Amino acid sequence: MSGRKMHLVAFLMAGPTCHHHGAWRHPETDVDDILTPERYEHIARVLEAGKFDALFFADILGIYDTYNSSFATMLGRGGQLCLLDPAIILPMMARVTDRIGLGLTCSTTFFNPYQIARQLGTLDHLSRGRVAWNVVASHSTLEANNFGLAEMPSRAHRYDRSDEVLEACMALWNSWDEGALVLDKKQGIFADASKVHYADYNGQWIKTRGPLTVPRSPQGHPVIMQAGSSDRGRDFGARWGEIIFTLQHQKGDMQTFYKDFKGRMAARGRAPESCVVLPSIDVVIGETESIARERADYVNGLVDTQLGMACVSGQIGYDLSQLDPDQPLKDVKVETGSRGTMDVILQGTEAEGLTLGEAARRFATSELCPQLVGTPEMIADKLIDLFQDYACDGFVLTPTTFPGMYEQFAKTVVPILQERGVFRKDYAGSTLREHLQD
Numbered sequence: 324m325s326g327r328k329m330h331l332v333a334f335l336m337a338g339p340t341c342h343h344h345g346a347w348r349h350p351e352t353d354v355d356d357i358l359t360p361e362r363y364e365h366i367a368r369v370l371e372a373g374k375f376d377a378l379f380f381a382d383i384l385g386i387y388d389t390y391n392s393s394f395a396t397m398l399g400r401g402g403q404l405c406l407l408d409p410a411i412i413l414p415m416m417a418r419v420t421d422r423i424g425l426g427l428t429c430s431t432t433f434f435n436p437y438q439i440a441r442q443l444g445t446l447d448h449l450s451r452g453r454v455a456w457n458v459v460a461s462h463s464t465l466e467a468n469n470f471g472l473a474e475m476p477s478r479a480h481r482y483d484r485s486d487e488v489l490e491a492c493m494a495l496w497n498s499w500d501e502g503a504l505v506l507d508k509k510q511g512i513f514a515d516a517s518k519v520h521y522a523d524y525n526g527q528w529i530k531t532r533g534p535l536t537v538p539r540s541p542q543g544h545p546v547i548m549q550a551g552s553s554d555r556g557r558d559f560g561a562r563w564g565e566i567i568f569t570l571q572h573q574k575g576d577m578q579t580f581y582k583d584f585k586g587r588m589a590a591r592g593r594a595p596e597s598c599v600v601l602p603s604i605d606v607v608i609g610e611t612e613s614i615a616r617e618r619a620d621y622v623n624g625l626v627d628t629q630l631g632m633a634c635v636s637g638q639i640g641y642d643l644s645q646l647d648p649d650q651p652l653k654d655v656k657v658e659t660g661s662r663g664t665m666d667v668i669l670q671g672t673e674a675e676g677l678t679l680g681e682a683a684r685r686f687a688t689s690e691l692c693p694q695l696v697g698t699p700e701m702i703a704d705k706l707i708d709l710f711q712d713y714a715c716d717g718f719v720l721t722p723t724t725f726p727g728m729y730e731q732f733a734k735t736v737v738p739i740l741q742e743r744g745v746f747r748k749d750y751a752g753s754t755l756r757e758h759l760q761d
């Protein structure tokens with residue numbers, strides 16, 4: 324085997340649900356600590372013990388209210404809710420760890436680049452070089468409304484503007500050269516001002532003068548993470564990305580995405596290995612295969628139909644509340660425009676003759692990313708197979724039970740990946756960018 328190493332990133336949300344909309348109800352899942360620092364400190368330690376490259380918080384700047392024109396189901400039944408601001412949680416996680424990377428989601432549509440550059444530059448210092456920025460252009464009207472916009476700008480506009488936000492942030496991060504801080508008490512020289520420059524960024528939408536207040540951080544700039552799936556989104560990722568997070572249903576889809584994405588990087592003159600492509604994966608682990616299957620059936624059975632329908636409604640931007648969940652999926656009529664998205668997210672389920680409610684529950688178990696069920700050996704085999712066949716460079720793992728699934732994975736699957744030589748036994752470097760180049 325070549326020296327190519329697998330990369331693992333953990334998906335977190337500051338709320339009850341990540342991809343699995345029933346898992347918070349499992350007796351082994353902790354929810355009473357959801358607003359406490361201890362929950363987040365504990366999971367950071369667990370993931371660092373498992374030698375994960377990074378953890379990151381996905382984020383939604385509002386509460387989905389598409390279903391029945393109300394947030395009652397999403398909130399009442401525990402759907403995807405981002406209760407706390409991860410920018411405040413991550414520094415706490417940084418204080419109880421010293422190697423694992425820490426990813427923050429920041430929207431280029433709603434946040435000002437000076438603020439983003441300052442915040443992430445500060446966090447890169449405080450974590451000694453472990454920060455990633457999950458760059459999102461945002462896409463939902465509910466978020467737009469929370470930030471004073473009536474509608475989201477078009478996708479093309481959002482990505483053009485995102486390019487400018489990234490260019491502006493890079494100019495701000497580069498406004499301090501290395502060695503600008505002198506700290507010479509004897510001569511009374513605090514900083515070498517000749518090593519600090521104005522950014523003077525003048526784009527069509529974004530303007531910033533600089534310099535940044537924050538001295539150059541250990542990584543120079545945060546690792547850039549991104550998850551756009553459209554043609555424009557992939558091009559944006561190919562220009563800037565160092566970690567690409569993607570939702571693909573099966574191996575063939577992953578291989579197609581991987582090849583397409585690395586091709587786009589090469590076309591821009593970037594070395595394909597300078598960005599890792601990580602599809603989302605969900606695991607249910609058992610001591611035997613039949614125990615794992617029973618555990619999967621149990622936890623998947625905890626998703627209720629109404630929440631599943633609300634979850635799909637939020638994703639496709641169309642209210643399914645007036646539709647009978649017991650009707651066959653193939654008979655469901657939704658407005659043109661939403662049907663395409665619905666076909667994609669419910670991929671394959673129509674052919675199985677499911678009802679709308681069954682398909683929605685299925686979607687709400689893992690958002691249709693593969694759910695691997697089996698013994699630690701079976702799961703390690705599957706991950707290694709995907710990795711070796713260039714379906715990916717590693718995985719974004721999403722939790723079922725929390726924090727139990729991550730604890731089990733770190734204790735039982737990681738040692739097998741290490742023994743088989745595909746995953747680090749210890750961190751070789753100290754910054755996140757160094758981990759990604761292991």
Ligand SMILES: Cc1cc2nc3c(=O)[nH]c(=O)nc-3n(C[C@H](O)[C@H](O)[C@H](O)COP(=O)(O)O)c2cc1C
Pocket residue numbers: 380381382383428430458459460461462478550551552553554555556557568569570
């Ligand atoms: C796997 C995946 C994860 C995403 N996670 C987030 C997120 O946490 N927060 C967010 O605002 N947008 C998130 N997005 C949305 C994207 O950043 C992007 O705005 C959206 O997909 C529209 O771009 P596209 O049309 O290129 O896909 C995610 C998208 C994908 C595909």
